[in-house]
Amino acid sequence: MKKRLGIISLFVILFIAFITIWNFSYQTGREEAYVPMDGNNAITEIPSEIGVFQRAEFALDYANMPIDENHQRTLKTYYNNRAYHGAPPSIPHPVKEERSMGGNTCLQCHQNGGFAEKFNAYAPVTPHPEMVNCRQCHVPQHTKTLFRGTNFERLQAPQVGVNNALEGSPPVVPHQIQMHENCLSCHAGPSAPKEIRVTHPERINCRQCHVLNNKETTDIGVFKRQSIP
Template sequence: MRKRLGIISLFVILFIAFITIWNYSYQTGKEDAYIPVKKDKTIPVIPLEKGVFKRSEHALDYSKMPVDETHQRSIETYHKNRAFYGAPPSIPHEVKNERNMGDNSCLKCHENGGYVEKFEAYTPVTPHPEMVNCRQCHVPQKSKSLFVANSFKKGTIPAVGNNNALLGSPPAIPHQLQMRENCLSCHAGPSAPKEIRVSHPERVNCRQCHVPSNKVTGDIGSFIRKIEN
């Protein structure tokens, strides 16, 4: 009887150990999730605050890097590559393999950027390299023809340098922060549009001075397709 109880106890201990190890492995292997805070809806919250500091190791490199005047991006080209303000940018080049995603291909260029001779431009750096299923949001451009003519408008694009509370005060952040927490990826380095390239990338705690705009996005109503007579 004691022998039987000993064997059963051993199996119980092994089973508990297995569940404990599996649960620990599962929890540590999970990606950081965007969990909205619902305690107080009046306070804007960054879902992943540590994203602000992800590229801080490159801050001093950016501050010492000479500006390539010939191959700078502009804010106009930055917005031209988007269907509307705030939309994920489209892919302006060919994608050879439709199943290529994230670290298989995209992140080889878009994680840290660099000059691409073929396009005579600097590769934009992604602010969210942990999201490797890039093709879920980014699609190739279809600029040769329209699907159906309609009355869709891109909406109002915030003017650069016109969103600070006082003359000389730090400008507010005019866009949402989810998936854009990594400030230096868009605001520093040679691929950053010249109009929004920060002059002090070494000050990596951006949210200490720059706060989100308090403008509330309103409902645009039901979309109505324009019917040509």
């Protein structure tokens, strides 16, 4: 009986000790500063501007990355893979599962990029990893020629290297911002086309210096399909 009482009181003491220590640690945890986010005074982010920081955690890695001269992409191949400036590029490589939407299958290479041995190229980083239904917009190319001629004209892509007011001043952003919020995904790292690979990926607040040029879009009038006889 005495022995049993001893064991019970030992557990009671352990239990009380546990509660005391847990309570102490909980209270000290609460002493740290915190921002009460009750919905009324929450900071609202501007959706089109927050994307600028999406890959900021990799900025220093990009700054220190050596340039792999043998596997650089050029703007020419970049444009060749798009029906027009700003259009979703087609998938230039075989895809694993014909019926998959994409998502993780694609993100294993396109989330953070890196060299893909089997395609002998660096995977371009997707500017929009959150749009997981990749194949809604990106489709493999099955033919290089049109089935029949059309009068569709590609919009001319803006030139690079001519967008600054003075030599040495920051060039204006010659493209739209929608779908282009995540600057570092296209402008930094080994998969960035060499003409637009930024020399200063570590200055993460890109739009602080690079302002938009909204004169890019030209009115093409009413688009009319060629009538089919």
